[in-house]
């Protein structure tokens with residue numbers, strides 16, 4: 001084959017494969033029609049449930065949350081099943097976090113199996129964020145599970161029981177799932193868990209988390225699902241992130257399982273744009289395919305079988321072509337690659353294709369080129385996009401894909417340019433020779449520390465080594481032997497198929513840092529491992545056409561995407577505001593976490609607000625914009641000492657705390673001159689040792705209570721000695737206050753509240769001191785100051 005023909009074929013192959021790899025990796029399966037086969041999942045049939053669920057925001061404790069719950073119960077009853085309702089107070093204490101309590105209500109349904117054995121558990125959460133409509137997170141999953149339940153019921157009993165768990169309070173600390181495993185008897189009967197989530201509004205459903213020893217689970221996943229999308233590198237990355245879903249609760253309990261989510265369109269996550277209009281029906285279809293396929297598969301599995309085995313390495317090569325191999329092969333493969341690399345370098349020197357100086361220069365060029373290109377792209381992107389960068393990356397498939405494509409083109413153009421500059425001084429032989437040790441080091445390091453990610457390095461290295469053995473062999477220069485051409489093409493193809501979708505997903509998942517990785521790996525692949533291919537593709541007489549065109553096209557793409565991306569009613573800009581009233585100090589402030597006031601927040605903050613640090617009673621201390629606000633007549637927390645039991649050296653105080661305004665959640669701090677030995681919330685203990693965040697000097701027992709019941713919180717506090725108990729109570733309502741002498745405009749349509757549970761809220765702090773022997777009184781007045789527990793007073 002003539003080099004020019006090889007050039008053309010190779011170039012076309014790589015481009016076509018890259019485009020297909022990214023396209024397949026970023027689209028879910030096609031939506032099955034409403035009248036499609038009855039035994040297959042149809043997103044259009046499940047859509048009615050999303051429509052019913054996502055009418056209004058329905059965070060835990062809200063009337064809309066109760067409405068969604070009634071809908072779930074009604075749908076389960078309509079199938080002729082008896083819903084199981086679990087209403088309880090639960091307290092969860094994650095490491096380094098506040099103890100978080102809530103009154104949660106979980107809804108469950110159970111399909112009896114033909115045999116007695118462990119059950120398959122399918123989980124999604126029906127609560128959502130404060131301002132989100134919860135269409136994607138997690139309405140799509142709830143809808144997919146309701147439709148799966150209907151289809152399984154229609155299909156007759158499976159071998160094993162299948163339990164459907166719709167949790168409450170996921171968004172405020174996984175509280176529904178926690179209550180289930182802690183208090184519900186069905187939790188002991190679960191054999192395997194499937195959890196369904198969303199962190200955006202579209203894209204394919206990624207199986208992003210498994211449990212330790214996942215080999216068997218991965219095999220079943222591949223067989224049960226028509227479009228399996230998962231990668232063990234993604235799992236390795238996720239494991240190292242602080243993110244949690246309900247699945248965390250089950251994994252910590254040692255249950256095997258799989259966790260699913262779609263992540264495209266992340267700008268809408270936990271905001272008012274997580275709405276029905278934005279939901280990608282392909283994602284709903286994909287959720288359903290996974291839920292139904294796996295429920296059937298695990299539902300028919302041998303109930304006595306062992307679910308955990310060795311870990312697997314797994315990934316999609318192209319579209320639904322899903323490959324896996326045992327993790328036990330990772331280290332032997334790394335050893336093989338070590339020996340292969342040494343052998344190849346020896347061959348290179350023997351054949352005089354490598355020189356010591358050339359090889360060293362090859363290493364340096366690869367290393368420096370990759371780092372410089374990565375850092376350059378990162379800074380250039382940051383500079384060009386500033387605050388809008390994550391917006392471009394995460395605001396839907398088109399802008400994300402075109403931007404990343406632009407970035408990749410610039411990286412490719414610059415890499416080829418570097419290659420052109422050095423090609424006369426440094427041969428492709430020495431370049432690939434210099435890249436191999438670097439890839440080997442990466443392979444060994446990743447194989448040892450994160451074996452699930454090793455395939456990204458080991459497989460391209462393996463194929464490039466094979467190609468390089470032929471490349472270093474004797475060959476006439478005017479032709480490319482067919483065997484060499486095939487190996488070069490396969491090596492380039494596999495590297496492209498593995499890396500193009502990986503970098504694309506990193507762009508969606510991590511945002512800005514993707515630019516760094518695109519720079520580093522485009523260079524290490526193209527100028528390093530694929531240097532022989534580049535040598536064929538970029539003959540010297542072609543000059544600068546390829547790099548210049550690639551860079552220009554990339555810049556044009558990125559600039560176009562940036563110009564086309566603007567905030568409007570469909571793509572809203574977030575801002576933040578809250579109202580904090582300290583009833584003890586008799587003062588109130590507006591607070592904002594934005595960098596500067598905008599047209600809407602300026603009516604609260606003024607044009608030039610000062611910076612301050614948010615008060616500890618809000619639950620977080622951060623620099624923020626502040627401006628004095630009118631004091632609202634909201635009243636303070638009512639703290640009632642119901643009963644006082646005297647012991648030999650301590651008293652047990654029974655309290656009830658309630659708020660005169662409709663508070664949705666509350667934070668409570670307790671202090672006393674004597675030791676506080678025990679605190680029970682609605683009868684459930686909190687751990688006192690790890691209370692609050694570790695950095696606070698203030699180590700008072702404290703907790704956060706979500707979804708306050710109408711009758712208030714019941715506390716039992718054991719205090720040593722007969723000193724007073726000081727109760728600092730902060731009530732939060734998910735709305736800005738109505739103020740007598742202060743009116744304000746509603747937020748314009750192109751803006752929305754920032755995500756999270758604290759913004760657009762009213763906070764009221766008050767302190768109540770309970771002295772010994774005052775049972776039966778309602779204490780609404782307080783002592784002056786905050787830390788005056790040492791000076792008991794008489795009423």
Ligand SMILES: [Zn+2]
Nearest residue numbers: 137138197198
């Ligand atoms: Zn969620």
